Amino acid sequence: MWSKLTATEGRRGLLMVSPPLVYALLLLAFPLGAIVLFSFWTQNFMDVDTTFTLNNYREIIEKPIYFALLQRSLFVSGTVTFVTVLLAFPVAYFVSFHVRPDRKSLWLFLITIPFWTSYLIRVFLWKVILGYNGVVNTGLLNIGLIDEPLTFILYNVNAVIITLAHAFAPFAILPIFVALEKIDRSLLEASLDLGESKFTTFFRVTLPLSMPGLVAAVLIVFIPTIGDYVTPELMGGAGGKLIANMIQTQFLALNNAPLGAALAIVAMLCVTAISLLFVFLNRRYLRGRS
Amino acid sequence: MSLRIYAIAYLIFLYAPIILLPIFAFNDATIIAFPLSGFTTEWFGELMTTKALHGAVQNSIFIAVITASLSTILGICAARAGAMYNFPLKRGILGLVMLPLVLPEIIVAVSLLIVVVQILDLGLSNWTVIAAHVLICTPFCIAILNGAFQNLDPSMEEAAMDLGESRWSAFRLVTFPLVMPGIISSFLIAFTISLDEFIIAFFLTGANPTMPVYIWGLLRFPSSLPIVMALGTILVALSIILLTIAEILRRRGMARVGVKDKGGFL
Numbered sequence: 001m002w003s004k005l006t007a008t009e010g011r012r013g014l015l016m017v018s019p020p021l022v023y024a025l026l027l028l029a030f031p032l033g034a035i036v037l038f039s040f041w042t043q044n045f046m047d048v049d050t051t052f053t054l055n056n057y058r059e060i061i062e063k064p065i066y067f068a069l070l071q072r073s074l075f076v077s078g079t080v081t082f083v084t085v086l087l088a089f090p091v092a093y094f095v096s097f098h099v100r101p102d103r104k105s106l107w108l109f110l111i112t113i114p115f116w117t118s119y120l121i122r123v124f125l126w127k128v129i130l131g132y133n134g135v136v137n138t139g140l141l142n143i144g145l146i147d148e149p150l151t152f153i154l155y156n157v158n159a160v161i162i163t164l165a166h167a168f169a170p171f172a173i174l175p176i177f178v179a180l181e182k183i184d185r186s187l188l189e190a191s192l193d194l195g196e197s198k199f200t201t202f203f204r205v206t207l208p209l210s211m212p213g214l215v216a217a218v219l220i221v222f223i224p225t226i227g228d229y230v231t232p233e234l235m236g237g238a239g240g241k242l243i244a245n246m247i248q249t250q251f252l253a254l255n256n257a258p259l260g261a262a263l264a265i266v267a268m269l270c271v272t273a274i275s276l277l278f279v280f281l282n283r284r285y286l287r288g289r290s
Numbered sequence: 291m292s293l294r295i296y297a298i299a300y301l302i303f304l305y306a307p308i309i310l311l312p313i314f315a316f317n318d319a320t321i322i323a324f325p326l327s328g329f330t331t332e333w334f335g336e337l338m339t340t341k342a343l344h345g346a347v348q349n350s351i352f353i354a355v356i357t358a359s360l361s362t363i364l365g366i367c368a369a370r371a372g373a374m375y376n377f378p379l380k381r382g383i384l385g386l387v388m389l390p391l392v393l394p395e396i397i398v399a400v401s402l403l404i405v406v407v408q409i410l411d412l413g414l415s416n417w418t419v420i421a422a423h424v425l426i427c428t429p430f431c432i433a434i435l436n437g438a439f440q441n442l443d444p445s446m447e448e449a450a451m452d453l454g455e456s457r458w459s460a461f462r463l464v465t466f467p468l469v470m471p472g473i474i475s476s477f478l479i480a481f482t483i484s485l486d487e488f489i490i491a492f493f494l495t496g497a498n499p500t501m502p503v504y505i506w507g508l509l510r511f512p513s514s515l516p517i518v519m520a521l522g523t524i525l526v527a528l529s530i531i532l533l534t535i536a537e538i539l540r541r542r543g544m545a546r547v548g549v550k551d552k553g554g555f556l
Binding site for chain 1: 293294296297300301303304305306307308310311314321322323325363364365367368370371372374375376377378380383384386387389390391392393394395396397398400401402403404405408409421422424425428432457479482483486487488489493502505506509518519521522525526529530533534537541
C-alpha cells in the first residue's frame with residue numbers, strides 16, 4: 001500500500017502536500033462554501049431558517065446604509081492602497097538600488113519589525129499621536145504653526161486612512177523590493193548608453209519592469225484592508241465606520257449571521273471585481289507598451 | 291542622497307507609535323497625552339498584580355505554541371513538496387494553501403464562526419482560535435521555509451538513500467539539520483503572529499479571552515490605559531527579541547544551504 005503511494009514523483013509530491021491541502025480544504029474551502037450557503041438563509045434570534053431566500057441580498061440593495069458603508073470602505077481601501085504604494089515605492093527603490101548588498105537584509109528587517117508588533121496597541125497609539133492633546137497637535141502648537149488643535153485628523157475617515165497606511169506599509173514595500181531586485185541592471189546601463197536620461201530610463205525601463213511587484217503590492221494591501229474593523233472602530237468616530245464594522249455587528253451583537261455573511265460576500269465580490277479589473281488594465285497597459 | 295533622507299523619514303514614520311510606548315509606560319500620569327509629568331514604574335507593578343491578565347497571557351501563549359508547531363509542520367510539508375516534487379495541480383494546490391495571506395481576516399473569522407457554531411454546533415474555545423491561527427500562519431511559515439528548502443540539492447538525500455538509508459532517515463539525517471534554522475525561524479514568526487492576532491481571535495475566542503482580546507477590553511477604560519502602555523512595551527520588546535532571533539536563524543539557514551540572501555522572505 002505504502003510503496004504504491006510513493007511509487008511515482010507525482011504521488012510522493014501529492015502525499016507530501018496533502019496535510020496542508022487537507023487542512024486548507026477543511027478549514028478554508030469548506031467554511032467559505034458554508035458562508036455562501038448561509039447567506040441565502042435567514043436567522044430569527046437563535047433559530048436558523050434554512051429555506052433558500054435572496055432576502056439578505058435584497059435588504060443590502062434596498063437599505064442605503066449598506067451601500068454607503070460599502071462605498072466608504074472601498075474608498076478608504078483604495079485611498080490607503082494608493083497612498084501606501086506611492087510612499088512605499090521610493091523606499092523599496094532606495095533599498096534595492098542604493099543600499100550596499102550586505103546591508104539590504106538589515107533594512108528590510110527594520111522595515112518589517114513594526115509590522116509584527118502589537119497591532120491593537122499600535123492603532124491605539126495613533127490616537128495618541130493624532131488626538132486633541134496628541135503629539136501632532138502639541139508639537140504644532142509649540143512651534144506656533146497653529147493656534148488651536150487640529151480636529152480633522154482624528155475620529156474621521158482621514159485618521160482611518162493614516163493608520164491603515166502605516167499598518168500595511170511593509171506589505172507594500174516587500175513585493176516591490178523583490179521585483180526591483182530581479183531587474184537586470186545591465187538593461188539600465190543599456191538604456192543610458194542608448195541616450196536615455198536617468199529620468200526617462202526610470203519611466204521606460206525600471207517602472208515597467210517593476211510592475212509585477214507593484215501589482216502584488218496593490219492587491220496585498222487593497223484586499224485585506226477591506227476586512228479591518230479595529231482601525232475604523234478606534235479611529236473612525238461615528239462617521240468613519242466601515243463595512244467590516246457592520247459585518248462584525250451583525251455577527252456578534254445583532255445575531256443576524258446570515259445578513260453578516262451576505263455582507264461579507266458582497267464586500268469580497270466588490271474587492272475581487274476591482275482587483276481583477278486592475279490586473280486586467282495593468283496587463284493591457286504593459287502590452288500596449290511593447 | 292535625498293532618497294536616503296526620505297527612507298530614513300519613512301522609518302521614523304513606521305516607528306513613531308512604537309517609540310511612544312515606553313515613554314507613556316514610564317510616565318507618571320493616568321492620561322496618555324503630552325506634556326509628560328514624571329517617571330514611575332507603577333504601571334509595570336500593576337501588571338504583576340492583575341490576575342485576569344495573567345490568565346489571558348497564559349491562554350495566548352498556549353494558543354501561540356500549538357499554532358506555531360502545527361503551522362510549521364504544515365509549512366514544512368508544503369515547502370518541501372513545492373521545492374522537491376512535481377505533481378498534478380501543483381500551482382492550484384499551493385495557491386489555495388497560500389490564499390489566507392491575501393484573504394481579509396474577517397472573512398476567515400466569520401466563515402469559521404459559522405462552521406463551528408451553526409453547522410457543527412460546537413462551543414468556542416482556545417482550539418477554535420488555534421484552528422484559525424494555523425490557517426493564517428501557515429502561508430508565512432511556507433514563505434520562510436521556501437528559502438530553506440528551495441535551493442537544497444536533492445542529490446544529497448538521494449546519495450544517502452543509495453548508501454542504504456530509508457527515505458525517512460535520509461530526510462532526518464541529511465535534510466533536517468540543513469533546514470533546522472529555517473524551521474525555528476518559522477516557528478518564531480508563527481508564534482509572534484498568533485500571540486498578536488486580534489481580528490480573528492475576537493470572533494472565535496471562548497470564555498477565556500486571549501491577550502489581545504483582553505487588551506481590547508481594557509482600551510475602553512481610560513483608567514487602564516497606562517497599564518496597556520506598560521504591557522505593550524513588554525510585548526514589543528519581546529517581539530523584537532523573537533524576531534531578531536528568527537532573522538538570524540533564517541539567514542544562517544540560507545547560508546547553510548548555500549543561498550545568497552536576497553533579504554526578506556516575502
